[in-house]
Amino acid sequence: MTADPGPVVCDLPETGPSPDPVLELRHITKRFPGVLANDDVSIAVAPGEVLALLGENGAGKSTLMNVAYGLLAPDAGEVLVDGRVVSVRAPRDAIALGIGMVHQHFMLVEPLTVTENIVLGGEPTSAFGVIDRDVARRRVVELSDRYGLKVEPDARVRDLSVGRQQRVEILKALYRDARILILDEPTAVLTPQEVNELFDIVRELVSEGLAVVIITHKLEEVMAFSDRIVVMRAGRVVGETVPSACDEQSLARMMVGRDVVLRVEKSPHQPGSPLLEVMNLSVLDDRKLPAVRDVSLVVRAGEVVGIAGVDGNGQRELVEAIMGLRRPTQGTITLKGRDITHDNPRRTIAAGVSHVPEDRHRRGLVLDFDLVENVALGDHRRPPFSRYGILDRAKLEQEARRRIAEYDVRTPDEHVAAANLSGGNQQKLVLARELGRDPDVLIAAQPTRGLDVGAIEFVHRRILAERDCGKGVLLVSMELEEVMSLSDRILVMYEGRVVAEFEGGAVTEEELGVFMTGGGRPGAEALGSEGTDA
Amino acid sequence: MRARMPDAVRDSSADPDARREAAEHRFAAEQERVRRAISVATPFISVAIAVLVGSLVILAAGKDPVAAFSAMFRGSFGGVRQIGETLLRATPLVFTGLAVAYGFRSGLFNIGAEGQLFMGGMAAAWVGVMVAGLPWAVSVPVILVAAGLAGAAWAFLPALMKARIGAHEVITTMMFSYIGRYLVSWIIAGPFKDKGAIPQTPMLPGTSQLPRLSDVFTFIEPNRAHLGIVLGVIAAFVVWWILKYTVLGFEARAVGFNPTAAQTGGISVAATTVKSLCISGTLAGLAGAVEVMGVHHRLFDQFSSGFGFTGIAVALLAKNNPIGVIAAAVLFGALSAGAGTMQLDADVSQKVISIIQGVIIFLVGAEMIVTWAVGRLRDRKGGDDAAQ
Ligand SMILES: Nc1ncnc2c1ncn2[C@@H]1O[C@H](COP(=O)(O)OP(=O)(O)OP(=O)(O)O)[C@@H](O)[C@H]1O
Ligand SMILES: [Mg+2]
Numbered sequence A: 001m002t003a004d005p006g007p008v009v010c011d012l013p014e015t016g017p018s019p020d021p022v023l024e025l026r027h028i029t030k031r032f033p034g035v036l037a038n039d040d041v042s043i044a045v046a047p048g049e050v051l052a053l054l055g056e057n058g059a060g061k062s063t064l065m066n067v068a069y070g071l072l073a074p075d076a077g078e079v080l081v082d083g084r085v086v087s088v089r090a091p092r093d094a095i096a097l098g099i100g101m102v103h104q105h106f107m108l109v110e111p112l113t114v115t116e117n118i119v120l121g122g123e124p125t126s127a128f129g130v131i132d133r134d135v136a137r138r139r140v141v142e143l144s145d146r147y148g149l150k151v152e153p154d155a156r157v158r159d160l161s162v163g164r165q166q167r168v169e170i171l172k173a174l175y176r177d178a179r180i181l182i183l184d185e186p187t188a189v190l191t192p193q194e195v196n197e198l199f200d201i202v203r204e205l206v207s208e209g210l211a212v213v214i215i216t217h218k219l220e221e222v223m224a225f226s227d228r229i230v231v232m233r234a235g236r237v238v239g240e241t242v243p244s245a246c247d248e249q250s251l252a253r254m255m256v257g258r259d260v261v262l263r264v265e266k267s268p269h270q271p272g273s274p275l276l277e278v279m280n281l282s283v284l285d286d287r288k289l290p291a292v293r294d295v296s297l298v299v300r301a302g303e304v305v306g307i308a309g310v311d312g313n314g315q316r317e318l319v320e321a322i323m324g325l326r327r328p329t330q331g332t333i334t335l336k337g338r339d340i341t342h343d344n345p346r347r348t349i350a351a352g353v354s355h356v357p358e359d360r361h362r363r364g365l366v367l368d369f370d371l372v373e374n375v376a377l378g379d380h381r382r383p384p385f386s387r388y389g390i391l392d393r394a395k396l397e398q399e400a401r402r403r404i405a406e407y408d409v410r411t412p413d414e415h416v417a418a419a420n421l422s423g424g425n426q427q428k429l430v431l432a433r434e435l436g437r438d439p440d441v442l443i444a445a446q447p448t449r450g451l452d453v454g455a456i457e458f459v460h461r462r463i464l465a466e467r468d469c470g471k472g473v474l475l476v477s478m479e480l481e482e483v484m485s486l487s488d489r490i491l492v493m494y495e496g497r498v499v500a501e502f503e504g505g506a507v508t509e510e511e512l513g514v515f516m517t518g519g520g521r522p523g524a525e526a527l528g529s530e531g532t533d534a
Numbered sequence B: 001m002r003a004r005m006p007d008a009v010r011d012s013s014a015d016p017d018a019r020r021e022a023a024e025h026r027f028a029a030e031q032e033r034v035r036r037a038i039s040v041a042t043p044f045i046s047v048a049i050a051v052l053v054g055s056l057v058i059l060a061a062g063k064d065p066v067a068a069f070s071a072m073f074r075g076s077f078g079g080v081r082q083i084g085e086t087l088l089r090a091t092p093l094v095f096t097g098l099a100v101a102y103g104f105r106s107g108l109f110n111i112g113a114e115g116q117l118f119m120g121g122m123a124a125a126w127v128g129v130m131v132a133g134l135p136w137a138v139s140v141p142v143i144l145v146a147a148g149l150a151g152a153a154w155a156f157l158p159a160l161m162k163a164r165i166g167a168h169e170v171i172t173t174m175m176f177s178y179i180g181r182y183l184v185s186w187i188i189a190g191p192f193k194d195k196g197a198i199p200q201t202p203m204l205p206g207t208s209q210l211p212r213l214s215d216v217f218t219f220i221e222p223n224r225a226h227l228g229i230v231l232g233v234i235a236a237f238v239v240w241w242i243l244k245y246t247v248l249g250f251e252a253r254a255v256g257f258n259p260t261a262a263q264t265g266g267i268s269v270a271a272t273t274v275k276s277l278c279i280s281g282t283l284a285g286l287a288g289a290v291e292v293m294g295v296h297h298r299l300f301d302q303f304s305s306g307f308g309f310t311g312i313a314v315a316l317l318a319k320n321n322p323i324g325v326i327a328a329a330v331l332f333g334a335l336s337a338g339a340g341t342m343q344l345d346a347d348v349s350q351k352v353i354s355i356i357q358g359v360i361i362f363l364v365g366a367e368m369i370v371t372w373a374v375g376r377l378r379d380r381k382g383g384d385d386a387a388q
Helices: A061-068 A091-096 A116-121 A133-147 A162-175 A194-206 A220-224 A248-258 A315-322 A345-350 A360-364 A370-374 A393-406 A422-438 A453-468 A480-486 A508-516 A528-533 B001-008 B016-060 B065-077 B082-105 B115-131 B135-166 B170-189 B228-245 B247-257 B259-264 B269-296 B307-317 B320-348 B351-365 B368-388
Strands: A023-034 A036-044 A050-055 A078-080 A084-086 A097-100 A180-184 A211-215 A228-233 A236-239 A274-284 A288-302 A303-308 A328-335 A354-356 A443-445 A471-478 A489-494 A496-504
Touching: A036 A061, A036 A211, A036 A236, A036 A422, A050 A061, A050 A220, A050 A274, A050 B368, A061 A078, A061 A097, A061 A211, A061 A274, A091 A097, A091 A211, A091 A393, A116 A133, A116 A162, A116 B259, A133 A162, A133 A194, A162 B115, A194 A211, A194 A220, A211 A471, A211 B368, A220 A248, A220 A370, A220 B368, A228 B269, A236 A248, A248 A453, A274 B001, A288 A303, A288 A328, A288 A496, A288 B170, A303 A453, A303 A480, A303 A508, A303 B228, A303 B320, A315 A328, A315 A471, A328 B065, A345 A354, A354 A422, A360 A422, A360 A480, A360 B259, A370 A422, A370 B247, A393 A422, A422 A443, A422 A453, A443 A489, A443 B259, A453 A480, A453 B016, A471 A480, A480 A508, A480 B368, A489 A508, B016 B065, B016 B115, B016 B307, B016 B320, B016 B351, B065 B082, B082 B228, B082 B269, B082 B320, B115 B135, B115 B269, B115 B307, B135 B170, B135 B269, B228 B247, B228 B269, B228 B320, B247 B259, B247 B269, B259 B269, B269 B320, B307 B351, B320 B351
Parallel strands: A050 A211, A050 A228, A097 A180, A180 A211, A303 A471, A303 A489, A354 A443, A443 A471
Antiparallel strands: A023 A036, A023 A078, A078 A084, A228 A236, A274 A288, A274 A328, A489 A496
16 A cells, blocks of 8 residues: 555546536545544535445545534535535534435434424424424425335334434435435445335435435445445545446455455355254344244354345344343254353353444444453453453553454554544454454354445455354345355345245345245245334 | 554655655644543633632622632631641542442442442441440451441442342432431431430540541641541542453443443443442442541531532532542532631622532533533634634
């Protein structure tokens, strides 16, 4: 890597900046302690245009968009809306200017209903300032009809799938008359079908004259849905192109500055003895409804077992039960022949099981802890990290530095709070802790969520390396690509049951898709993403 | 180690670009230091605003605020005797402040420190009499341990209720606080009442008392400050060490910040809750003990002027930093010690002190207001700079 990535040549037809940008950022510079997150960045987006913002983890994409949305004050540079310099000092100002943003991590009030969330802050009030629920509800229904954004206006947000929650976020922006919509990694948490629905919505919005900026790490989406692509690296814009002038390989190269293997090679499957065995397991979800129903599976030494399935079909509860985070109602879990069904998480971790949780903010990290303490979490009771209840801070710091370097966590130093890392680097930190522990069994849920293509390649290689040296891996992923390229065996979960099992490589994405939506089972009704709600 | 900083962001080399960046990183680090300084400054700014509000009130009452505050300062720091009085009043607040702060760090609001303090005071008064005849070096530690245990015991049931059935500690510790207070009232009026008409416990023997500092170090002018303040400072450093260097403190903080992630990392949230609330109770119990052993040498109904509650303000002002608790406790001690002088010399009602305390609590509680105000000031200044 060189100090200055320089402009990257991608033989692109001279498109130039669009004639009348509705939103323009000029010479934005934003520093954080030890990090130049945005270094003289200028971008513009026109009405009716989808601009894709690409770049490796920590490149400064979220920072740039947070500046546009008034969440961060730039150290230098200006924001222009409709060609006029505006002052965006808070999201309030951005909203007034017609800028809406859906964040990498949603910001909804979970116990409230969809309607309440959407109108929050801009409630229609009757006399005496009382919220007029009927008016609010009518407007929400109107909007959702107009843009084809189907939502249940009276459902509580906490009961919705992630895809639905995202629609609520988008509706919230539209409700405030957004003309510019910023989506920060909107597809990271969506199923393939939800992704398609999202892009239908985006097309609809764009045809109505909205400008859309999308941050994503998924190159095929960029190729399929964007009008223009801006690539950032290390805080700078390093290239601009259009999909017709590029392919995924060249985009990847532009992002990380080297050739990226988008699909890693795998050695032949040589399974050993069983490491993790799950027998007739049944687990309830938070609402005490059956989430996992009579599931049995085996993970052997030297193999990756993939679990494919639409989010919310019991995968999370299955993983949590294995880790001792959730009590099964029936069945047994054994690790290397020892019954761990009723072990608590500490014992399960100590027995050699690592766990990459799907939600890094809720489960994976203590955001207020620094990197050292986050790396320690889970191992903090064991030597050499602690002895007789006393932490060995020097050892911890040394280990943290080693893992940060090995997993390429981009950070000024190991003493910053995990909250200050970019989304992808937070994920790398979780992986550095869980893989760095050298477990016998790795349970990885959405391990590459939010990672850039270079980091995904690295993590895939690491997972396969674990497998090749005789570890067992249980991989839960919504990315069919990922499941198919890494797994030696693939199980499909639907409504809490394992409905199909395939040898890796002996199945197509379409076949998996059929089973994932309940199609493979005669008489099964296709409930899709609503899963266990039924 | 520091030299790695820029490297992590981008490979640095000898070219001018990299050097410019290195300079920029230093600049940014400087900025962050300023930002952090503001956060550290918030308590001081809050105190300053509180003094200002107090001055306005004094003015409105037709008195001289300068005279009032200088009288108050004389009354709290004007001489060895006054400083001793300030420390005396700060002593229980150090312990209750630590108690509340430790709870907060673990995500628990121990609002019932007052009750734990009463139980600790009761244990000290009782055990202190029981161990009469033992040498000082034995009896004092024994009493302290007993008082700590009593405080912990009084926090244990609320802790268990929280861990087992999720009963909120704000309700349960508060309830236990009332139960504890009335229980103590009954004990000192009945089973453990001293001879005579006044409901109070018998006097502690000398070997069960905490001596005055001026009695131990005879070169100090006589004053009422006792060994309890030294114990308080030691306790603050122990709490700081526990939080930073022990598995116990690590787990407490993890649970305080994010119980779900803590649980995922193998930490038992229930066990940590119980441990943390008991440690908090121990510290509150010690507050009662030092007050009994160092000041009154016996227990009576009014021996605490709400130290458990003032401890909440102390913890807030200290931002739950154990070392900061010492400073915050001394400030509250000084306010209380200087109030009398202010009333006598400047003819300003002691009630002004309550106003100042109230404003401090309000401002620290609503830190965002202060941060916002400071941000506005800085912005305006930045704007001016840019205009030049
Ligand atoms: N609040 C903050 N405090 C300190 N540093 C920050 C903060 N927010 C971001 N950074 C740093 O700024 C850089 C850019 O972060 P940003 O979140 O913009 O990256 P990103 O391009 O969105 O990456 P990702 O793809 O991983 O989400 C990172 O190095 C990050 O550590
Ligand atoms: Mg980001």
